[in-house]
Amino acid sequence: MRIAILEDEPVQAEVLRALAASAGHDSHVFRDGDAVVRECRRESYDLFVLDWEVPGMSGAEVLAWLRANLREHVPVMFVTGRDREEDIVRVLQSGADDYMTKPVRHAEFLARMGALLRRAYPAREEGRQAYGPYVLDAGTRSVSIAGRDVPMTEKEYRLAELLFRNAGRLLSRGHLVEAAWGRPDSGQSRSLDTHLSRLRQKLDLRAENGYRLASAYSYGYRLEKVEETGA
Numbered sequence: 032m033r034i035a036i037l038e039d040e041p042v043q044a045e046v047l048r049a050l051a052a053s054a055g056h057d058s059h060v061f062r063d064g065d066a067v068v069r070e071c072r073r074e075s076y077d078l079f080v081l082d083w084e085v086p087g088m089s090g091a092e093v094l095a096w097l098r099a100n101l102r103e104h105v106p107v108m109f110v111t112g113r114d115r116e117e118d119i120v121r122v123l124q125s126g127a128d129d130y131m132t133k134p135v136r137h138a139e140f141l142a143r144m145g146a147l148l149r150r151a152y153p154a155r156e157e158g159r160q161a162y163g164p165y166v167l168d169a170g171t172r173s174v175s176i177a178g179r180d181v182p183m184t185e186k187e188y189r190l191a192e193l194l195f196r197n198a199g200r201l202l203s204r205g206h207l208v209e210a211a212w213g214r215p216d217s218g219q220s221r222s223l224d225t226h227l228s229r230l231r232q233k234l235d236l237r238a239e240n241g242y243r244l245a246s247a248y249s250y251g252y253r254l255e256k257v258e259e260t261g262a
Contacts, residue, residue, distance in 0.1 A: 032056045032077040032148055033206055037067050037093060038110070039085045043133070047080060047110065050140055057209050064088030068096050073250060075203040076105060078148060081127075083111040083118070091122055098126040103200050106147040110135060152196065162195050163241035163256075165234065176234065186211040187230050194254040198242065203251040227252060 034051050038044040039062045048058045059076070061067045065087035067079070079097065081090035088096070094107055106128040114132040123130060129143050159168045164177040172188045174181045183191065193202065193210045208214075208223055227244065230236070236244045238257040245253050 032152070033075070033209060034058045034078045034080060034144075035067060035070070035076040036060045037064060037079070037081045037085055037090060039063065039082065043082075043135075046135065046137075047140070050135075050137055051080075051144070054141055054145065062086065064090065064093045067093050071097070071101070073203060073205075075201065075206045075251065077152065078144065079105060079107045080144075081107060081109050081111075083109065083113050083122075091125065094122060094125055094127055104151075106151045108144065108147060110140070160195075162198070165195065165240075165242070167192055167195060174234065176240070181233050183233070186226055187233070190226060190230055191234065194244070194252070195242075198254045198256050201247055201251055201253045205251075207251060 032055075034056050036044060036047050036051070036058050038047060038060065044060045044062075048060055051058045056078075059070070059074075061070065063086040067081075068088060079093075081093055083090040090109060090111065094109075097105065097107060107126065108129040108131070109122055109127050110131045110133065112133045119130050128147055131140060131143060158170065159166055166175045167188075168174070169192070172183070172185065174183055174188065174191055189211045190207060193207065204223060207227075211223070211226065231244045234240075234242075236242050236254070241257055243255050243257055245255050247253065
């Protein structure tokens with residue numbers, strides 16, 4: 032999963048990043064609220080971990096922007112030193128999904144983060160998962176269409192898995208690159224387009240099969256489920 036962490040205190044930011052990494056997640060750390068908003072105009076994330084009192088926009092203001100501007104409900108977790116009941120109630124009522132006060136208890140943070148991610152993105156890492164005529168097998172890292180096996184490279188499978196698991200959600204180019212290459216975008220943008228073009232052809236992603244791959248100029252891609260219409 033891809034996590035955005037808003038924390039201006041370097042030691043605390045590194046603690047949160049390391050905890051997320053220990054659970055297998057990629058983290059991007061921001062020191063001020065304005066930077067989170069700027070980045071969210073061109074990047075997508077699976078979870079936001081916000082401190083309240085940071086330079087620029089506060090964590091509460093970032094939350095308000097996220098809920099007003101993101102099409103999907105991405106989980107938001109506050110990790111902050113503010114422990115007044117009225118503050119906790121305020122952000123929960125404003126759309127936050129969880130709230131922890133500092134100092135952070137490591138095991139509790141991991142448990143709460145894991146619970147939010149499981150609720151928002153039901154786990155499908157094990158076994159086979161069907162999406163219309165498509166079947167993704169996480170064990171063999173393979174895809175079949177109506178029983179026909181489709182040869183896939185590892186990067187192609189990673190992209191297919193991310194797209195199907197997030198069908199209907201617009202994913203940024205950086206998000207897709209991290210999923211396929213396992214690292215932040217460092218020049219793979221053109222290669223991403225090539226891989227996705229090949230994936231579209233291999234999986235025959237068109238309305239007749241129930242799914243199509245759409246691009247959003249300069250932002251990313253969305254796998255769209257095509258609903259059947261009556262005669």
